[in-house]
Amino acid sequence: MKNRRLIITLLISCILLCCTAQAVTLRITVVDEETYDAVSGASVYVDGDYVGSTSSSGTYSYVHSEDDDLYLKIVRTGYRNWMGYVDYDATRARVEMIREDEILTFELYDAGTLQPISGAVVDVEGDDYSDSEVTGRDGSAEFSVRSGESYDVEISASGYYDLSKTVEMENSARVVQYWLFSNDLLAVQVQDSETSEPIEGAEVFVDNARAGATDADGRLQLHLERAERYSIKVTAADYQTYLENRYFETDDVLLQVDLVKSAYPVSITAFNEAKNPIEGAEVYLNGMFQGKTNEYGRLVFSDLHGGTYQIVVKAPGYGDWSETYLITGAGEDIVAQLGYDRASVTIRAKDPDNNPVAGAAVVIDGQVIGTTDGLGCLNTPLVTNKVYAVTAACEGYRNISVNAEIPLGTTEFTVPLVMEQDFDIWMLAAGVGVVAALLLAVVMIVRRRRAARNRGKSRGRDSL
Template sequence: QGTNLLITVRDSSDNTTIPQATVFVNGANFAITNNNGQATLTHAGTEDQLIRVAMSGYDNWEKTVAKNVTNLYANLTRKTLTLKVNLVDSDTLEPVSLAKVNISAVNITEGKFTDAAGAAIFSVKANYYYTIDIAATNYQPQSTMVNIGTENKDVTYQLLSSQRFSVIVKDNDTQQPVSGAVVKIDGTQAGTTDSRGILSTPISRGKTYVFEITAPGYGVVSETRAITDADAIYIVEISKAAIGAFVYVFDERKAPLNGADVYFNGSLTGTTNEYGRSNFPSLISGVYLVEVRKSGFVPVSRTIVVSGQPEDHTFDLPFENAALSVFVQDRDQKNVPNATVLINGQNKGITDDRGQLVTRVKFNTPLNITVSKGGYASATVTEEVVQGNATASVNVILDKNLDLGLFMIIGAGIIVIILIFVAIRKIGGRKHRHVLRRDEI
């Protein structure tokens, strides 16, 4: 008949069961303990069994169990590890010696002084939470907790001077630290905040001080505060000061645009007056995306930076385009295809079979439209497409050129006829005079 051996693995300090412990039987990996910290071994019952238990953070446990034993408790002892506590001055980062360091855990209390290197070394148990209490002359006391885990632990703590006082400056809107803020205490500059928005300075407790904080782009904050022994931090929230900006809007011809809408970061903020100007006095320092819109013009946007003092920002709006149809005919009102169309000197193309060319032109811009084609005299008209007329049209009439070849032939024929007529007259005159002379004889 076989034997069932129930193995229970426990922590020797408090007898709590340990799950996930590895059980070896006669040198072979046998099982992992369940959530109750147990594993069951069934064997023939003819021989004693060598049981070994291993668990991270504990010393190995080993025992030879008699062949007829049915219950076994393996009480594991936590490993002894090293905890090294290092203390440094928070301002200078130099070691703090002769500071009293006390550590405590369940049924454990121990205290030591730091050495010349600012260190105190303790023997501790694995998988324990220890409370660390620190006391040092001229420094603020400190208390913390550390989890030892399964390996040696090395921790460092910065001690604050008992006279040390920190001013933390934040942006009131974003809660982000404000670096470079100037802190004055009773009218004397104590320093400027670092990248974390912090200025640390020694200050005597039990007194009342006037704090003044200034920063570029922010309003001045002044406050009277009584500093007690319990005060270590003063948090100041400062708001950005209104700087303002002016926006000027013109068209392509540098004429001021009245009624142009100005958007800051997507929100309609103002409209220009008859001088093309809009004032925004409440703007605080920062970066803004400004867009200017007006009907009949192409919107323009760009980023501006507001800082220091109000500045002028100019926007030039191009005219919007309109469709312009150019119709070309002759005097007989017949369409003229393949005629070349120039607008303000730029070739826009040729007319189609219907004598039409459609092109894009800008609103409110004088247009000189010149049309030319072989066999016709060039013609020029002036047009201007006003805002709101998105589909304008213009008619151009071409006069046909005279046929010089035909004109020359006709002219030559006339000259020949005249010459013949003159010759006939001359011949006729001679014959008449000769007859008269014979009659006289």
């Protein structure tokens, strides 16, 4: 039995040795036809079947035991497919792949008008490559170039600055877009000299002729020949006029204009509800403290710049006054009328024994405010710096009226009302009458009982 197993093992070993002796390893090397650089990631097909891909060194090893020639196919994006036969006993195969042509498209646009530029000359230079095209009506030009290579591009067009670029082609078609700047284009940027904020709607004049108005970004594009002198004027509402005679060099592309705001005399006067001036009122412009009003309730600005301001006036004992004003001219007198602060006023009704009077109706200056609660209190807000006529009425109590003055600046105030009980004389007489009747009834009952006792005693004596 052991001999039989040994014989089988020897036979299997012989078969494996024979097969190993017939196996062939084919080393495939894939390179670029022009640069001879290794091409990695190339797909390898043998007799139509995918077997693997090349490594980073551009190689792939294929082990086989075929006795017929191999049909080899190499596929790589950006290259033309390579196909050919390799001898069955070959151990090396070198494949040189040819790059596939791709379309490189240029699209040119005017940087100012955003319109396509036709008639521009585009020159493309590369290794063993040179070509030139003119853009059509759509501003485009196409070139057939090799993928994976670098190209130098020169673009020129009448009335525009020349443009130089370098384009790297990948393994697919590519579209590149460029702006061309007019060589007579001049941009005007108008802004506030203090805040640097753009000024929209500023009027620009060139040699006394209106050239246009700035946009929301404070910009306006002009077309001026260079190496010339021009008179530039810029105007805007509430700003001082900008005027300059300037010579523009060929390299000048931007004119920055800083406008200074115009200054106007402005006064702010604070009054109270009684039309009396408020001295010492604080004035704020856009959140910044500017000063206090004088004895006439006035604060004067001799040179306030034109523009929009948030004006706030504050004074002790008064509510804040706030308004937004557009300062556009001289001699403005702004009037701020401040209302008095309101105090939380408590009307407290009680009797002479200091007990609360609930349900008392409260009238202030002829207007019913409400009734007192279980604690004899009623709370209401009232304007300060004023005298009020306060009246309270409640059944069983005499009406009471007082004058209460709420001092300026007071936040809480209490008006005490002492209400005396009201005794009705008829009700008192009726009460006395009821008591007298009760006493009379008691006397009559007592007398009847005594008379009954006396009669009982008399019958007793008679029976004896």
